[in-house]
Amino acid sequence: MPDPAPIRVQLPYHLRTLARVDGELTLTVPPPITIRAVLDALEARYPMLAGTIREHDTHKRRPFLRFFACEEDLSLESPDKPLPDAVANGAEPLLIVGAIAGG
Amino acid sequence: MSNVRVLVGTRKGAFILTSDGKRDNWQVSGPHFAGWEIYHMKGSPVDPDRIYASQTSGWFGQILQGSNDGGKTWFQPGVKPEDATPQWPPVKSNRFAYDASAETGKPLTTHQWYDGTQHPWEFKRVWHLEPSLTDADTVYAGVEDAALFRSTDGGVSWHELPGLRGHGTGPDWQPGAGGMCLHTIILDPTNPERIYIAISAAGAFRTDDGGRSWKPINKGLVSNMTPNPTAEVGHCVHHIAMHPSRPDVLFMQKHWDVMRSDNAGDNWHEISGNLPTDFGFVIDVHAHEPETLYVVPIKSDSLHFPIDGKLQVYRSRTGGNEWEALTRGLPQENCYVNVLRDAMSVDTLDDCGIYFGTTGGQVYASTNGGDSWSAIVHDLPAVLSVEVQTLA
Numbered sequence: 001m002p003d004p005a006p007i008r009v010q011l012p013y014h015l016r017t018l019a020r021v022d023g024e025l026t027l028t029v030p031p032p033i034t035i036r037a038v039l040d041a042l043e044a045r046y047p048m049l050a051g052t053i054r055e056h057d058t059h060k061r062r063p064f065l066r067f068f069a070c071e072e073d074l075s076l077e078s079p080d081k082p083l084p085d086a087v088a089n090g091a092e093p094l095l096i097v098g099a100i101a102g103g
Numbered sequence: 104m105s106n107v108r109v110l111v112g113t114r115k116g117a118f119i120l121t122s123d124g125k126r127d128n129w130q131v132s133g134p135h136f137a138g139w140e141i142y143h144m145k146g147s148p149v150d151p152d153r154i155y156a157s158q159t160s161g162w163f164g165q166i167l168q169g170s171n172d173g174g175k176t177w178f179q180p181g182v183k184p185e186d187a188t189p190q191w192p193p194v195k196s197n198r199f200a201y202d203a204s205a206e207t208g209k210p211l212t213t214h215q216w217y218d219g220t221q222h223p224w225e226f227k228r229v230w231h232l233e234p235s236l237t238d239a240d241t242v243y244a245g246v247e248d249a250a251l252f253r254s255t256d257g258g259v260s261w262h263e264l265p266g267l268r269g270h271g272t273g274p275d276w277q278p279g280a281g282g283m284c285l286h287t288i289i290l291d292p293t294n295p296e297r298i299y300i301a302i303s304a305a306g307a308f309r310t311d312d313g314g315r316s317w318k319p320i321n322k323g324l325v326s327n328m329t330p331n332p333t334a335e336v337g338h339c340v341h342h343i344a345m346h347p348s349r350p351d352v353l354f355m356q357k358h359w360d361v362m363r364s365d366n367a368g369d370n371w372h373e374i375s376g377n378l379p380t381d382f383g384f385v386i387d388v389h390a391h392e393p394e395t396l397y398v399v400p401i402k403s404d405s406l407h408f409p410i411d412g413k414l415q416v417y418r419s420r421t422g423g424n425e426w427e428a429l430t431r432g433l434p435q436e437n438c439y440v441n442v443l444r445d446a447m448s449v450d451t452l453d454d455c456g457i458y459f460g461t462t463g464g465q466v467y468a469s470t471n472g473g474d475s476w477s478a479i480v481h482d483l484p485a486v487l488s489v490e491v492q493t494l495a
Contacts, residue, residue, distance in 0.1 A: 014138055014163060043193045048182045050193030052163040057200065064162040098162045 004031060005090035007038055012065075012098040015053070019046040024093055033088040035067055036079035053096060068095040107450050108173065108492040109458055110154065111466055112141035115484035117156060119174045122479075124452055126470045129479045135177060136168065140228075143445055143488040146173075147234040147242075151492050155242050155258060157229035165228055167196040167258050180258035195260050199226045199246055202265040211268050214248065215277040224248045224268070231445060231488075233288035237295070245285035249276060249302040251314065264314035267300070272319060272336045276305035279339050279358075286444055287343045291350045299353065299368060304339035307355070309368050320368030324357060341384045342444040346393035354396055354423070356386040356444075361398060363423050374423025379410055385447035389472060390455040394422040397457055397473060399442040408439040416459070418473045432476035433467065440465070445488040452493060460486025 006026035016022065029041045036059070043050045054061050059079070061067070066075040070084045070092050086092035109120040109129075116134025135141075139158045147153040152173040158166040168177045180196040201224050203212055216222035227247040235241035240257040250268055252261040267273075276283060284303055291297035296313045299320075306321040324338045331337070339358035346352065355362040355371065359382050362371040375381035380400045389395035396419045402410050409415060413436065416429040440463035450456035457473050460466045464483035467476045 012162070014160065017137075018163075018166065047194045048166075048179050050195070051165070051197045055164070056193075056195070056198040062162065062164060 008093035010093045010095045033083050034080050064099040066097050106494040110144040110490040112144050112488035113484035113486050114140055117141040131480055143231050145232050145490045146492045147239040148236050150239040153239045155232040159228040165197045169258050196258050199261050202263040207265050211273050230284045230286045236290050243288050245288050247282045247284040249283045249285040266315050267317045270317045275336055279303040289345050292347045293350050301340040301343050306336045306338040307340050323371030342386050344386045344388050346388040349393050354386050356383050376424030378426050384444040385442050387447045390449045390451040395420050407441045412437045414438040429473045446486050448489050448491040450491045450493045458489050458491050460489045
């Protein structure tokens with residue numbers, strides 16, 4: 001059985017600096033590929049991100065963040081719903097996007 | 104010769120200013136954590152190179168940062184990025200979970216909201232970090248919504264001291280316009296069991312048993328804009344200061360009124376005296392003169408800027424009531440900045456240095472007890488906090 005494709009994730013600028021990564025990152029995520037599974041893998045690989053995308057304990061998404069992939073807003077989907085195939089096979093990234101700041 | 108290090112928290116990052124004891128030439132390091140709000144930084148009295156910082160964001164929540172080299176490098180307690188592997192547990196240094204267990208205190212889940220209804224307690228950020236006087240790994244955190252947390256492992260994990268919220272008046276606490284924040288923590292240097300804290304807009308509280316039990320210490324405070332001006336709680340305390348040689352004497356800048364207590368907060372009396380306005384946020388005490396106080400009068404609670412566009416520090420050498428304006432070196436026209444509650448501090452050099460930061464991004468310093476001032480840095484983001492370390 002081939003290794004699962006790496007999952008691509010794009011973080012907002014401030015989370016990239018916190019995690020000390022440049023650009024898009026990739027993660028090995030055990031199937032099924034869901035938002036919860038991706039975030040579990042992300043926090044395991046980059047433990048400094050715990051609590052910054054979803055709250056400790058409740059795992060509730062922080063209100064000023066949204067999840068997008070394949071031009072779809074996945075923010076309000078169940079975290080256990082499988083992500084689109086294009087994300088699961090590494091063709092498209094999961095986008096974690098912060099609300100735009102005005103001013 | 105001693106050196107001085109000034110820790111400046113701003114809306115868009117942290118800055119560290121350093122100088123030798125002459126305090127003429129300053130080096131500026133930063134921004135650290137660029138783009139993040141740094142509510143407060145403070146060094147350990149036991150190990151001055153151990154610094155704790157509260158890094159916050161409306162988007163990404165709370166981050167706790169630590170440094171072991173005086174702010175040159177930083178780390179999140181419990182995380183070593185260079186060693187991170189999938190086996191590492193998620194960081195907990197930014198987990199502030201309210202304690203509602205029956206074992207440690209009365210379960211308490213709501214406080215009063217702006218409209219008078221009850222509202223769930225929700226953690227938002229750390230306003231103030233107060234390192235222990237005796238152990239570099241022990242540090243207290245004052246948070247919004249108001250509660251006191253303690254870490255005994257260098258900030259890796261945090262546990263609430265639930266006796267404060269659970270002592271009985273918690274459901275009556277309500278937020279001020281800036282949020283319901285626990286912003287002041289004062290550790291008694293002569294009595295390790297005694298801690299003072301202050302909350303906007305609940306008031307001041309004291310423990311005499313190391314944080315297990317608490318009582319309000321607001322007798323003498325009068326808050327005329329409230330339904331019961333002399334209520335046990337509900338006072339918008341902005342800041343409290345204490346001189347370490349006299350831990351029973353406290354000075355308070357309240358929403359309105361400058362107050363003094365000579366009995367550890369059991370009773371307060373007003374010392375506003377001849378101040379042009381007794382609204383303000385900061386208050387501090389000279390390092391070597393326990394009766395010399397500093398405040399920055401602000402026009403009103405509706406107009407958060409100095410009177411007539413003139414930035415003036417007021418000094419009392421008599422423990423209050425008699426105040427003099429200090430203006431030399433401070434802008435005396437067209438100045439409409441604010442000085443926030445944690446943005447004043449003093450050094451302990453022989454010629455005590457006084458420092459304060461403004462929402463206009465200046466940090467002013469005086470090396471002669473306030474007689475004259477100069478901006479040691481300007482054009483920073485809005486300053487949220489200033490702490491000073493005097494280094495051997």
